[in-house]
Amino acid sequence: MPNVQNQETLVKIKEDLQDVTAVWVVDYRGLTVKEIQTLRSNIREADALMKVYKNTLMHIAVEEMELPNLDSVLEGPSAFVFAGADPVASAKALKDFAKTNKNLVIKGGMMDGQFVDAAQVEAIASLPSREELIAKLLGTISNPLVKTVRVLNGPMEAFARCVSAIADQKNAA
Numbered sequence: 001m002p003n004v005q006n007q008e009t010l011v012k013i014k015e016d017l018q019d020v021t022a023v024w025v026v027d028y029r030g031l032t033v034k035e036i037q038t039l040r041s042n043i044r045e046a047d048a049l050m051k052v053y054k055n056t057l058m059h060i061a062v063e064e065m066e067l068p069n070l071d072s073v074l075e076g077p078s079a080f081v082f083a084g085a086d087p088v089a090s091a092k093a094l095k096d097f098a099k100t101n102k103n104l105v106i107k108g109g110m111m112d113g114q115f116v117d118a119a120q121v122e123a124i125a126s127l128p129s130r131e132e133l134i135a136k137l138l139g140t141i142s143n144p145l146v147k148t149v150r151v152l153n154g155p156m157e158a159f160a161r162c163v164s165a166i167a168d169q170k171n172a173a
Contacts, residue, residue, distance in 0.1 A: 006057060013053055013061040016080075022087035022111035023080055024094055024121055025073045028052075030103030039097050039104065048083045048090035068115040073107035087111055091125035 017023065028036060043050045055074040062070055083090040098104045108117045111124065128136070 006054075009053065009057055010061055013057060014065060016049070016051065016082050017061060017065055017067065020082045021085065022083040022090070022109060022116075022124075023070075024083065024091060024109040025070065025107040026050075026079050026081065026094060027076055027105040027107055028079045028103070029077050029105075031101065035101060035103075039093075042093040042097055043081055043090055046083075046089035046093040047085060048081050048093070050079050050081045052077075052079045068110045068113060070108070070110060070115065072115075073109070073117075078107065081109075083111075086130045088124055088127050088129055091121055092129070095122055095125035 028039075031039070040050050055078055058078070058080065059071060059074055062068070081090055081094060094104070094106055098106060106118045106121050108115065109121060110116060116124070
């Protein structure tokens with residue numbers, strides 16, 4: 001029978017898995033305490049949390065919640081990044097940190113009920129953020145409207161310039 005501490009940890013893991021859009025698994029061996037603090041801070045800014053759990057407990061929680069199997073990435077020391085509303089932001093935070101610190105290794109994870117390997121996590125990290133996508137969408141929607149307003153204002157602007165030119169001619173004469 002599992003001990004009480006492991007049962008409590010299993011409940012915490014299930015709570016963490018409850019409302020996340022993605023879970024990224026990383027190997028943090030070789031990172032100093034200060035580097036881990038920096039990484040956690042970067043991840044928090046991306047609306048995510050990084051926690052360290054035993055691989056066996058994560059395996060049990062994932063299995064009990066009927067989520068994708070993560071056994072291929074649950075080897076060695078693992079830290080788990082639980083992404084909030086924007087999984088791309090947390091993946092970017094991991095990728096950016098891994099660029100400057102070679103000791104952080106992205107193993108893979110899961111997103112939208114699917115297993116993703118390390119290459120897919122890096123591909124997700126290269127996607128534009130949610131805010132960038134919204135800005136592009138709004139620009140795409142507003143662009144035709146702005147052009148329509150300019151076309152409709154054209155005759156009125158031409159008339160105003162014509163009246164102004166006639167007034168300038170009369171004042172000059």
